Amino acid sequence: MHFKIRPSRKEDCKEISRMIMELAVYEKMPDQVKISHEELERDGFCQNPFFECLIAEVPEEHKSKEGFTVVGYALYFYTYSTWNGRSLYLEDLYVMPEFRGHGIGKSLLSKVAEVGKEKQCVRLQLSVLNWNTPSLDFYAAKGGQDLTVAEGWHLIRFDEQNMGRLASETPKDQ
Numbered sequence: 001m002h003f004k005i006r007p008s009r010k011e012d013c014k015e016i017s018r019m020i021m022e023l024a025v026y027e028k029m030p031d032q033v034k035i036s037h038e039e040l041e042r043d044g045f046c047q048n049p050f051f052e053c054l055i056a057e058v059p060e061e062h063k064s065k066e067g068f069t070v071v072g073y074a075l076y077f078y079t080y081s082t083w084n085g086r087s088l089y090l091e092d093l094y095v096m097p098e099f100r101g102h103g104i105g106k107s108l109l110s111k112v113a114e115v116g117k118e119k120q121c122v123r124l125q126l127s128v129l130n131w132n133t134p135s136l137d138f139y140a141a142k143g144g145q146d147l148t149v150a151e152g153w154h155l156i157r158f159d160e161q162n163m164g165r166l167a168s169e170t171p172k173d174q
Helices: 010-026 037-044 104-118 133-141 160-168
Strands: 004-007 052-057 070-081 085-095 123-126
Touching (some): 004 104, 010 037, 010 070, 010 085, 052 104, 104 123
Parallel strands (some): 085 123
Antiparallel strands (some): 004 052, 052 070, 070 085
């Protein structure tokens, strides 16, 4: 199957938003999605973008049953390790189910890695739900290491409410 991987454009944000919801449904958490395509446009296509995104696109003759030609995406951003330096975090890698098994996911992941190497990043990190065996196996086959098992790291999150509470505890200047 023919497909191309390209950087996303602002006009792709509705398609990215659609696939974010598809991924959330697959991950059994559709109620967790709060972002709109307008926020994606604002945050990804501003002076200092918060993320970058790659798109997998098929020609019109291979479009999905619903008529989509944008069939996958990889959304990532840069982080920093005080131990190792520049890092890349892959937030989402998604390919529509009917297009899986054609190398699109591997191509998206490889392109993200290539971008990271070009930017002199020393590692690529991501999170996978513990029940998502197909993804865990996919990343392991590509050389990904499960740090929860190997090093005992735990992912910690402060949601918006708790982040606000924490921010309100900032000492005031005296």
